Amino acid sequence: MKHLNYFIVVLLLAIAGCKPKPAAPDAGSAGIKFYDAHGVIRQIASDRHSATIQHDAIAGYMPAMTMEFPIKDTNELNGLAPSDEITFRLTVGEKEDWIEGIRFISHRIENVTNGMVMVHETMPELKTGDLLPDCELADENGDRIQFSDFRGRALAFTFFFTRCPLPDYCPRMSKNFSETRQLLLNTPDAPTNWQFLSISFDPDFDQPEMLASYAKFFRNNNPDRWRFAAASTNAIAQLAPQLDLMVVRDRTGISHNLRTVVLDPQGRIAHQFDGNEWTPQQLATALTVAAGKK
């Protein structure tokens, strides 16, 4: 069936006169040609009808260079700024050319030493006091949740995956969460506006049912203020640079480091625990302090 579909697609494309992945240029109507391109915005004109872009080689048209391109629809530039990495389509007609279909990829942080260093990241690493940008997760009930759902509470979250085989890693994080929660529940004068959230970075495997059964084990049948969820690959890609999280998949599993974060009731980073050597008591203290922040 899959082959048949593919066959039909190929056939349709062949009839339409183009290839599945068209090599530039893509011939349009009335002699207009389209070229897919990639680059970094260097400057945006004040009337927003042009932008200077440092672009890679445009196959079949021009080598890599920095140049100004006209833009017909100024809305294309909404939300964009210099140093943004973009993809776009260069449209070349008989008498004019312009760019369109501008798509944001990342904001580049460029760091030039020795004239050649360039590290770019999607998002900068967050520090204590920074607001964590929101991000959608799928929880154990199959509901879409986000960090902002927990505003008003101090939120402790960590990362794991249910198949994680190393006792020092994910199971240790879950055990620590369990003990920390118990500490807070057993302390008579402890605040009550706190929440735990365990986030899996294995969304394909850690479907709601899987998360629910894993949760049952570590929560000891008491779901009070401890939720389990999975982050999509997009969400992980967004969170990793911000939280200095590393997740590397290969055929046999996932390698990762450990990051446990405490947000205050406004969603700002109050405390970060790296690695696995922190104690439930330390986390309980951090949550108590964060819960009292205005």
Added chain:
Amino acid sequence: MSQLAGSKPRNEERLFLTVTLIVALVFGTGFCFLIFSLNSREKGAGGAAGNSAPRLIAPDHPRQLIDFSLTDRSGRTVTRAELNQKILVVDFLFTSCSLTCPVVNRCLAQIQQLTTNQPDVQLVSLTVDPRDDTPEVLAKYGERFGADTNRWLLLTGDKTAIHGLIATSFLPQDLDDPFTYMPGNFSHTDRIALVDAQGNVRGYFDGLNQNTATAVVEEINRLRKGL
């Protein structure tokens, strides 16, 4: 055909059979070869690990070792100057990486052993996770692989500096890599880089291939001969 038909048609028949056989052989061999080469191509594309002969992978663009100042596991500052005129074997790690990094570092340990009496060869491990991988953590990690403190540097430091070095001198950054999520978005962290005595990145070997240590040593020998 019967015997009554005489010898002439028989010869024709024989000729026909021979031609058919040759054609069948040629096509058959060709077909088998096609299947075989498709098969091996699949294997080559499908996996890095295994016993196939590792080959030198060229850098995506000319890359050179840039100036840097980082900290070794001993707490000592190490700069590029210290590595001038040395052939470098470089890998990339984070100590909490449980799958690929130990395999790659066992390979580096093998290379250390194979180059015992070659003082011009220097092994270098760069952590991509300097927040976790302090000099103390790296010291413990080095011991695990029998890293000789004189021959194998395990370097950490300021994140911007170490990521800048990796990005400029060694690894491509791929924001769309579906297998790797980390600050810096580095790809191919399981490769071992070889740098010549002039600081040019010669190329990379697959750090997960069990024959890589021997291949690296052979490449070092070629480098010395100016090949």
